[in-house]
Amino acid sequence: AQKVTQAQTEISVVEKEDVTLDCVYETRDTTYYLFWYKQPPSGELVFLIRRNSFDEQNEISGRYSWNFQKSTSSFNFTITASQVVDSAVYFCALSEARTGNQFYFGTGTSLTVIP
C-alpha cells in the first residue's frame, strides 16, 4: 500500500491564483515526520518544510503555507498568489520513527503556473 498519496498528478493555474497541493499519508506510528520537497525544471530537489506528528500547528512562510491535520492524515500545501517560478514538481514524504531512515515519497504533483 502506498504510504503517501498525492492524488493530483498535474495542476495548472494562472499566475496570481492560489493553489493547494494535497498529500494524504498512512502510518501506524505515533511518532512520524512529514516533509515537502520542490523539484523545479532544473532538476534539483529542494527541502521546503518538515513537520513532526506532535506539532499540528499550521505554518506559513511567505506565500507558502502548510495545513497538517492528523484527523484526516493530511498535510496539504498551499501557494498563495502563485508565480511562474513556482512551476515545479512537488513531493510529499513521510518518515516513521519506527523505520528510522526510511523515507516514503509520494508520486509528486506537477504544478504549472501560466503567466
Place this chain on the structure above:
Amino acid sequence: DTAVSQTPKYLVTQMGNDKSIKCEQNLGHDTMYWYKQDSKKFLKIMFSYNNKELIINETVPNRFSPKSPDKAHLNLHINSLELGDSAVYFCASSQDPRGAPLHFGNGTRLTVT
C-alpha cells in the same frame, strides 16, 4: 559551498559497460542515501548507509553496489549497464536523530544506449 555534491552530472554510456557515480557531503551528516528517479518522476530508495554501515538495501539488482569509504562519501558502482538503468540518480544525506530532512545532491542523469 556545495553541501551534497555528486559527479558526474551527466553520464551517457553503452549497454554492458560499468560505471560509477561519486557522492560527497560536507554537512557532517551520519547517513547517506542513493535514490533513483525514473522517467515518471517516482523517487525510489536504493541504499542507505549510516556511519559507513549499510542499513537499507532495497530490492536492487546485484549489479548495483554502493561503497562508503568514510561517512562523508557514498559512491555507486553499476556493472553491466542495461537500458532500464537509465534514470536520474540522487545522492542524499541526513543527520540523526530520526526525522531529519534529506539534503539532496543535484542528481546524475544516466543514459544507457
